Structures are given as C-alpha cells and as structure tokens.
Amino acid sequence: MHSTKRFFVLAAALAAAALTAPTVSAAPRAPHTEPVSVTPEGRAGGGASYDAVISRNGRYVGFDSTAEDLDPNVPHGGMYIRDLSTGKLRFSGFGSIVAVLNDGRYVYHQNDVVLHDARTGKEEKFGIEVPEGFEGPIGQVSVSADARYAVFTLRETGGGGVVFLRDRIAGTTERISHPKPTWEPRDASGPTVSDDGKRVVYQYTYANGPRGDDWGDVWMYDRTTHERTQIDRSYDGSQTQRESTQPSISGDGRTVVFESRTPTWCRTTPMPVGTCSCTPSPRAPTGASTRPATPLPTSAPGPPPSARTAGTSPSRAGSTDCPAAPATPCTCGT
Numbered sequence: 001m002h003s004t005k006r007f008f009v010l011a012a013a014l015a016a017a018a019l020t021a022p023t024v025s026a027a028p029r030a031p032h033t034e035p036v037s038v039t040p041e042g043r044a045g046g047g048a049s050y051d052a053v054i055s056r057n058g059r060y061v062g063f064d065s066t067a068e069d070l071d072p073n074v075p076h077g078g079m080y081i082r083d084l085s086t087g088k089l090r091f092s093g094f095g096s097i098v099a100v101l102n103d104g105r106y107v108y109h110q111n112d113v114v115l116h117d118a119r120t121g122k123e124e125k126f127g128i129e130v131p132e133g134f135e136g137p138i139g140q141v142s143v144s145a146d147a148r149y150a151v152f153t154l155r156e157t158g159g160g161g162v163v164f165l166r167d168r169i170a171g172t173t174e175r176i177s178h179p180k181p182t183w184e185p186r187d188a189s190g191p192t193v194s195d196d197g198k199r200v201v202y203q204y205t206y207a208n209g210p211r212g213d214d215w216g217d218v219w220m221y222d223r224t225t226h227e228r229t230q231i232d233r234s235y236d237g238s239q240t241q242r243e244s245t246q247p248s249i250s251g252d253g254r255t256v257v258f259e260s261r262t263p264t265w266c267r268t269t270p271m272p273v274g275t276c277s278c279t280p281s282p283r284a285p286t287g288a289s290t291r292p293a294t295p296l297p298t299s300a301p302g303p304p305p306s307a308r309t310a311g312t313s314p315s316r317a318g319s320t321d322c323p324a325a326p327a328t329p330c331t332c333g334t
Contacts, residue, residue, distance in 0.1 A: 016293055034060045036061050036082050037070065040089075045070045047077055055100045056145055056251075062100040064094070079108060081118075092118065098150075109141045110233050113150045113166070118132040126150050126168045133157055149197035151176065152188055160187035160207035165200060165223070176200045176221050178228050190246060194253030198223050201231065201256050216243030218258050231256050302304050 009267040035042070037049035045067030053062040061084060066077040071091050079092040081100060095110035107116050113126040130136040135152040139161075141152045148168050153161045177188030185207035194198045201220045216238075218231040232244035242261035248254050 001309070026334065034084075036084075037063055037065055037067065037080070039069050040072065049080075051097060053097055053099050055102050055104075057102045059083060059102070060100040060104055060106075062097040062106055064097055079106075081106060083290075090118070092116070096141075098141050101145070101147060107143050107147050107150075108328050109136060109138070109139075113138070113141055113143070113152070113169070114285065115147050124168070124326065126166050127171060128152065128164075128166050130154060131173075134162065140189055140191065144193050144197055145195045149193050151191035151193045151200055151202075155193065158185075160185040161189050163191045163200065163202045165193065165197070174223075176223075177202055177204065178219070178221075192248045195251040196253065199249060199253040201249045203245050203258075205243075216245045217274055218244045218247040218256065220249070220256065232258065232260060234262070244313045 031081045035044070037045050037051070045065060046069050047067035049063050049064060049065040049067060052061055054061050060081055062079065062081045064077075064079055068074075068076050070080060070089060074091040078094050079097045081087055081092050081097075081104070082089045083104070092106060093108065093116070095108035095114070097108050098107040098113065104119070105115060107113060107115050112128050115124045115126070116266045117123075128138055128150070131154075134156055136154065138152045138154055141150055142152045150166045151163060152166070152170065153163055155161050159180070161177075162175060164173055165176050166173045176191065180186040186203045187203075187207045189202055189203050189205070191202040199220055199222055201218060203216055204219050219228055220231050221228050231247065232240050233328070234240055240260065242260040242263075244260040244262070246256050247256055247258040257327060
C-alpha cells in the first residue's frame with residue numbers, strides 16, 4: 001500500500017524441493033509461499049501485476065505488470081519472468097505473456113503469437129493471419145506444453161467468437177469450434193489444447209446474453225476423429241441446469257475441469273455453486289447405468305451428447321457415474 005493506492009503482488013505457493021535439487025546433507029525445504037512481482041529489495045512493485053503463468057516444472061513464473069520499479073534498469077512496465085530457483089527477475093519485453101516453457105523460453109502475444117528464446121534472442125512467429133470473413137486482433141491465446149500448437153479466438157464479421165488452432169511446425173491453421181446452429185450469434189471462447197494438439201476444449205455461449213443452460217456449455221473437439229462432444233453433462237446424461245464456463249484440458253487430454261453453477265452433478269446430494277470436480281468410479285455402482293458420449297457431427301449441431309462430468313476422461317465412455325455414498329465423489333468450492 002502506497003498512500004491511498006493499492007497494488008497487487010503475485011505470489012507463488014512452492015513445493016520447494018521440486019525447484020531446487022538439495023545437496024546430500026541439505027534437507028528439502030518445506031512448502032511455502034513467496035512473492036514474485038517484487039522489487040530487488042522485496043517490496044511490492046508500484047503497479048498492478050497480473051495474468052501470471054508458470055512453467056510445467058514449476059521453475060519459471062511469467063507475468064505482465066504496470067510496475068516501473070521491478071527492475072532498477074527498466075523504468076517501465078511490461079512482461080517479466082522470475083526464475084524461482086535463483087530468484088532472478090528479468091524484463092522480457094512488451095506484449096501479453098501466454099506461457100513459459102520448462103527451459104525458460106516463453107510465448108507472448110502481440111498482434112501475432114511469438115516464441116522467444118532469451119538465451120539466444122531468437123524469436124519465432126506462429127504466423128497467424130486473419131482469414132476473410134473474420135476480424136482481428138486475435139485473442140484468448142493458449143499454447144501446448146512444447147509451444148507447437150496455439151489455440152486462439154477471432155471474431156467472425158457480424159457474428160461472435162470462433163476458436164482456431166495454429167500448428168507452428170506444419171504452418172497450418174484450422175477452425176475448431178462448430179458453426180452456430182441457429183441464426184443467433186454465438187461465442188466460442190476460452191480454448192485450451194492438449195500437449196499433442198489432438199484435443200481442444202472451449203466454452204460456447206450465446207453472444208447476446210443468457211439463454212438458460214445454453215448460456216454457457218463446454219465442448220471438446222478431437223482433431224483425430226473430427227468429432228465434437230459436449231462435456232458438461234450431469235451424471236445421468238441429462239442437460240445441466242445452469243451455465244458451465246472456464247474449461248481447461250489436461251496435458252494428456254484425458255481430463256477437463258471447468259466452473260459450473262449446476263448443483264446436481266452427482267447422484268448423491270446437491271452441491272454448492274462453484275468449481276466442481278467429479279472423480280469417476282472404475283465401474284458404475286450396483287443398479288446404476290452408464291451412458292457413452294454421443295459425439296456431435298462436424299457438419300451440423302445434431303442431438304445432445306450423453307454424459308460428461310467435470311474431472312472425467314473424455315476418452316472413456318461409461319465412466320460418468322460417481323461413487324455411491326458414503327464416499328464424497330464430487331467437491332465444489334464457493
């Protein structure tokens with residue numbers, strides 16, 4: 001806190017033993033929390049820091065900041081990356097940070113998506129272009145762990161957002177989200193991609209406001225089978241009662257997590273509104289039935305698919321029933 005202004009400090013909760021290899025005689029440090037967006041003296045920076053990302057190995061944290069005092073040699077804000085094993089903070093240019101890789105390279109967004117190697121200074125652009133019928137700039141960028149695949153959104157002229165995938169190595173771009181099923185404009189947003197680039201999840205909503213459950217649904221596109229599957233279904237395959245948003249897919253493409261306001265994810269008891277996770281049982285409880293997912297054809301919206309619950313594997317049909325009481329299969333945070 002400086003005078004009457006409030007500034008925000010990013011912090012990292014660390015399992016320290018994973019970040020620094022202890023010597024033979026040194027005991028691993030206990031898990032702890034430490035500030036990331038601070039000056040060399042350890043004080044909060046004089047501006048807001050936000051949109052933090054962390055490398056898969058937990059060593060590097062990248063973030064955007066308006067603070068002008070994080071680096072005594074850099075009198076302005078921008079992108080920063082802190083090495084949590086050495087504590088060193090470095091200014092990384094201007095743009096919007098997207099991801100930091102395990103080797104310290106990072107991806108940022110500024111008109112195009114760019115992979116930057118701080119050690120060599122080499123930059124490689126993904127080469128994203130705005131196709132005819134769409135409007136820039138590109139937005140909501142997410143990349144795979146090796147930065148080969150980037151998923152992003154563009155706005156269709158006179159319509160809503162559409163999700164695309166760019167393969168940096170192959171130099172190809174393809175549409176991921178499905179065409180709108182009615183005349184009303186739809187928004188596809190918040191995409192994330194699996195490490196191998198085969199599966200993409202995204203949020204699909206009406207562009208002009210809520211329409212009951214359809215205000216926010218979660219979909220997955222499989223680039224191998226070209227099938228689209230609705231993920232946010234209740235345990236019995238029925239439609240959810242309220243919106244689902246903010247999806248994210250795991251690196252191996254087996255699990256999707258998302259936020260939901262639906263209170264009836266599992267067959268046990270209603271749960272509070274919040275971020276939900278349901279762990280499937282190996283087999284359905286006695287007397288219960290499981291229903292495989294019905295993929296959506298790529299050319300038309302088709303009938304609603306069957307069950308998918310938060311935390312279930314998109315690749316395993318019949319795995320959506322939660323364990324019966326007294327276990328607590330589903331958890332929600334308010």
